[in-house]
Amino acid sequence: MNEERYRLFFGNLSHAVLIHRKGQIMDANIEACKLLGYTREQLITKNLLSFVVGRDNNTEKSINGEFAQFELKLRRTDGTVMDVEITSSPVDEGDNSIQGIIICDITEHKNADNNLKNQLHFVETLLDTIPSPIFYKNKNNVYIGCNKAFSKEIIGVPKTEIIGKTLFDFPYSIPYEMTSVYHKYDMELMLHGGTQVYEGIVRKTDGTSGNFIFNKASFTDSSGKIIGIVGVMLEITEYKKAANSLIEKTTLLEGLLESLPDMVFFKDMDGVYLGCNPILSEFMGRSVEDIVGKNDFDLFDEDTARFFREKDKKVIESDSSRKNEEWLDYPDGYKVLFETFKAPLKTPDGKLIGSLGVSRDITARKNAEQLMLEAKIAAEIANRTKNEFIANMSHELRTPLNSIIGFSDVLLEQMFGELNNEQEKYLGHISGSGRQLLGIINSILDISKIENGEVELYYENMNIVDLIHETIKILKPLAIQKHISIDVQDRSVTGTCELGKTQISQVLYNIIGNAIKFTPQNGSISISIVENEDTFEVSVSDSGIGIPEERMEEIFLPFRQLESHASRRYGGTGLGLALVKEFIEMHGGDIYVKSESGKGSNFIFTIPKKVNGK
16 A cells, blocks of 8 residues: 555544545545444444445445545434535555545535525515515615516516616516616615605506505615615505595495504594504504504604604605604514504595504514625625635745745755756656646635635736747746647738736636637647727637537636536646636726637637726
């Protein structure tokens, strides 16, 4: 057995490690014994598959496969089941049947993911059960979500077809003249924050028009920056009809009020109750007859009564609808949050005779909103912690790694004595592997810096054609090894532009390097530079393996390889193109790809000649 690899596995004391041959456990470290609940002697007598819960035909292949990483469920000696991540690798170069595996317990992580998914599903389900249309948009006034009532009754298309669009995409549902008004209100809210309450007429999907009170509020991220708005539409069509026919159609009104799930009440100009529905009567713990003829000071404490009276006065004085929220106590002491809409109460001929109020219990909705906010904050904290960890670890790893590379290079220069062929070969492997690992760490650090907004561009006047030729010169030996021809077609006039040399050099190195990497022997690469009025367009075409159409959108995502075997066959971490896209977009440019599987790829990117087009 290769002793160096054996020590590498068992030296990782922070993880559980097992050595096995075709599933039969040969050795285990202390952490593995603790994790599974057995002694080392007991584990050596067992087969690894005996611990696996719910195994299938692929389980044994995965455990005995080379360089694999996968997830399983393992059962401890006490019968408890845990989710684990397995990293498997051959230990002995001479006998690949001897495998080493590292076991990481991810049970808490799995449980946390499931809890978050359950919370989000609960919030979505709760929103869909609310009868009032609800929607929310991002800072660009683009819909990012809504409930079923909004999609079905207002827009008339499924929720999935609303998300990602704006008001102007639904002219058949919202007249253009109203779209402009709503858009203006929304942008004012985005700019200044706070809330908005106004009334409007909306054409519903059933062909009728309804009166709605729009209650909109801005929402912010954890730093207090406005990132969107949420809107709730309360239809008050029936409430208005009831108010207009209140005096002449008392019987009809009483029947309507009894069928409504919300608390409804109406008062005269002096704040004396003219009537209410049974829901309000139940809340107050009094009969309807005991409420009618009394005012708020007869029914509530002085502070609450004064609050209600002030809201009634504003409705009557402004002759307009208003909304407010208040916490109230049931007679048994249970506190609930009510959302109350108040409107002027008028006779059929338009005479103002008092105020009409509708209150609804929104405690559950507020709790759901708080859960959504807490989940969002938790996700942002987790992402920030991840980025800080990556940045710190990358810095910590680079210091010893630079020492490894430096000392191996010193030894390769034979400054302290001659090396035999084997020594020179192994030192070359150490130096090369170290540089490759350093490149990976630097890429990870670059990704972390970009996500944290720490990357700054230092613009220089450069000739982009010269920069391309410098890159080709560096990569030329790799192309020569594979007998790949590189043709450069310079269609530029000046070639001069303002750019961050470090970042664009990395862009060119990654794109041209990938073209060489994925192009087979005796292939060809064509590079063209076109100078437009305000931009340069660079095209890199190859005769390589190409990219399947269904995977096009994935190639610019971090840590992605098109196939699981691609990283083994061609190398790489999947970070290069992610950095390319970020660096080009930081310059104000764009990148896209044309490709077909087996027929090569064409990467095209543009960058402005001047910073910010100036």
